[in-house]
Amino acid sequence: MIISVYLLVFILGACTISFLKVIAHDYPQISLTRRSHCDRCFRILRWYEIIPIIGYFIVHGKCSSCKNQLDFENPLQEFVGSLFLCITIYQNDWIYLPFFIMLIVLSFSDYFYGYVYPIFYLLSLPTIIMLFPQLHLLPAILIYLSLFLLSKRYSLGLGDIEVMSLIGLLFETNFFLNTVLIACTFCLLQYSLHKKRSFRFIPYLTIATGITYMIFSFKILAKSFPVLTN
Numbered sequence: 001m002i003i004s005v006y007l008l009v010f011i012l013g014a015c016t017i018s019f020l021k022v023i024a025h026d027y028p029q030i031s032l033t034r035r036s037h038c039d040r041c042f043r044i045l046r047w048y049e050i051i052p053i054i055g056y057f058i059v060h061g062k063c064s065s066c067k068n069q070l071d072f073e074n075p076l077q078e079f080v081g082s083l084f085l086c087i088t089i090y091q092n093d094w095i096y097l098p099f100f101i102m103l104i105v106l107s108f109s110d111y112f113y114g115y116v117y118p119i120f121y122l123l124s125l126p127t128i129i130m131l132f133p134q135l136h137l138l139p140a141i142l143i144y145l146s147l148f149l150l151s152k153r154y155s156l157g158l159g160d161i162e163v164m165s166l167i168g169l170l171f172e173t174n175f176f177l178n179t180v181l182i183a184c185t186f187c188l189l190q191y192s193l194h195k196k197r198s199f200r201f202i203p204y205l206t207i208a209t210g211i212t213y214m215i216f217s218f219k220i221l222a223k224s225f226p227v228l229t230n
């Protein structure tokens with residue numbers, strides 16, 4: 001029974017990720033009647049081809065008309081994102097769900113276009129309201145001001161600064177530092193592998209937030225079950 005509930009959550013999660021991606025891609029021209037098509041031959045995709053995760057494997061990762069190789073990133077993002085949403089729900093952390101959804105939309109938007117629409121920040125409002133008494137206002141202001149000053153000298157996007165400040169606002173300082181450290185490590189790895197110098201940082205911050213969240217959740221879990229730590 002429990003397994004089927006989580007399976008359902010997982011499927012819904014994969015559909016949610018796919019939907020958030022469409023929003024980030026099409027905003028502000030979101031059309032509910034828009035049909036997905038192949039990027040090369042523009043053929044409208046059949047219903048089974050747009051099933052999150054599985055659709056990719058049904059067509060063996062290729063467009064069935066023009067044999068264009070489809071991006072493996074799509075099913076991977078849907079799988080990882082959905083798994084992460086499942087863990088959030090398993091942890092009963094509904095409070096953070098709106099914030100995580102905002103992060104996912106922002107990272108797709110940053111990934112596609114290199115900028116984000118400020119209206120997307122509104123998605124995190126439920127989390128901010130629910131956590132209101134426990135917000136870390138002073139650290140968030142300090143993070144914002146120091147990064148803002150740094151951005152005068154180094155190329156640092158305003159969106160990146162705002163997202164980092166939001167992470168500092170909602171989570172404790174330890175969580176924030178861990179997240180930034182992981183995100184920067186990913187960028188350094190990218191730099192050493194591909195000599196890439198400029199980064200769209202929000203996707204890295206989102207992945208790093210997910211990893212840090214899992215590390216911290218495991219720590220809390222380990223504390224409530226001391227057996228795990230021995």
Ligand SMILES: [Zn+2]
Pocket residue numbers: 038039040041042043063064065066067068
């Ligand atoms: Zn095609």
